[in-house]
Amino acid sequence: MKRTLHGVTLAAVLFTGGVSMAQSATSANPPAGTKMATPTPKGMVEFKGFMAPSDPKAFMERLHYINQSEIKQAELAQKASENPDVKSYAKMMIDSHTAADKQLMDMAKTQKMTLSDMPKPSNDMEKKAMAADKALMEKLQSLKGAPFDSCYMANQVGAHDEAIGKVMAAKQGMTSAPAEMTTMLTQLSQELPKHRDMAYQTLGKLDDAMGVGGAGMQDGTMDHGSMNHGATPPSGSGSMGGATKTK
Template sequence: MIIRPYRSFRSLLRACALPAAIALGAAACLPASAQTQLSPGDTQFAQDASQAGATEIAASKLALSSSSNAQVKKFAQQMIADHTKLARSLDVVATQKGLGKSPGADSALIGKLQGLKGDDFDKLYIDEVAVSGHQKAVELFQKESESGTDAQLKAAATRALPTIRHHLAMAQQLANARKASS
C-alpha cells in the first residue's frame, strides 16, 4: 500500500470531512440523556406533568360513562382531547431528553372515582380532578415556565399554560353551576 502525502490543504479537508461528518452524526443519534442531563427540577416537572395529564385523561374517560350531567360530560370530552394533545407534545420532549416511561394516572384518585356514579361522581370529579387538579397544574406549569432550566421543557410549559388556565376557568364555572343547582 502506498501512502501519498496530501497535495493541498483542500485535499486534507476533503479526506477529513467524511469521518468528521460520521462522528457528528453518531453524536446526534445518541440518546438525549447522553447529550444533555436534565436538572432534577426539570425531571420532576416532566414526571408530574405526565402523571397529571394521564390522571386527567383517565378520570375524564370515566366521566363519560359515570356522570349523569351533560355539562360534566362535555367538559370531560374537552379534557380528553386537550390533555391527549398536550401529553403527546410533552412525550416528544421527554423522549428526546432520554426520560424513561411516563408515570401513569394517580391510581388512588382513579380508584375512588371508579366506585361512584351520578352526582357522587360529579362532585368528586369536579372538586378533585377539574378544579384542584387544574390549580395544581397551573402552579406546576407556571413554575417550569419561569424557572425551568431546559429550554424545550420551559417552552412546552409556556405554550401549555394558557390552555391549562382556560381549563381551570372552565372547571370553576362547572363547580359554580353545580353548587347553584344543588
C-alpha cells in the same frame, strides 16, 4: 482634650457594637409565635408555595403522570356521569391532555429521555400526593350520577390550581430547561387557567342545580398536590388566580 475625644469615640464604638449585637441576637431569635419560612427542598423550585422539580426530566415525568391521570378520570366521567356539561368538560379534558401528552412524549424522544408512567416520589409530600390520587380514583370509581359529578368537578378545580402552580414554579425556576420545554411551559401557563375556569363554571352549574351555595372540595377528596384548595372564583378567563394557594 484628645483623651476626652478618644473616650467619647470609644464609648460610641462600644455603644454601636452593642446595638449591632443586640439586633443580631434579635434576628437570630425571633419572637415566639413568629413563623419561619420553610426552605425549598433540594432539587425543587418554588412559586407562591407550589413546588416542582428543577430537573427537566423529573418535571416532564410529573407532567406525563398528570396527563395520564386526567385522561383516566375523564374517561371514567364519560361513563359515570349523566350530566351533559360534565360529559362535555370530560371530553375536552381527554382531547386536550391526550394532545399535550403526545407533545410531551415527542419532546422527550427528541431529548433521548424515557419517561416513567409512575415517577418516583422525591419527598414525603409527593408520596402522600400520589397516595391521595390513588384514593381519589378509587372513590370516583365507586360513584355515579350527581355524587360523581360533584366529586369529580370539585377536584378538577383544585387539581388545576395545583398544576398551574407547578408550571409557574418550573417556568420561573428551571433555568436549564431546553428551549422546546420553555415554549411548552408558556403554552401550559396559558391553557391550564382556561381549563380551571371551565371546571369552576361547570361546578357552579352543578351547585345551582342542587341549590348549593358556594363550591369547594368534597369530603375525603384531594387534588394532585394533596393540598386542600377552595374553589375560588376565576378573576377572568385565562387568569392566573388559580395559582394562588389557599388553605
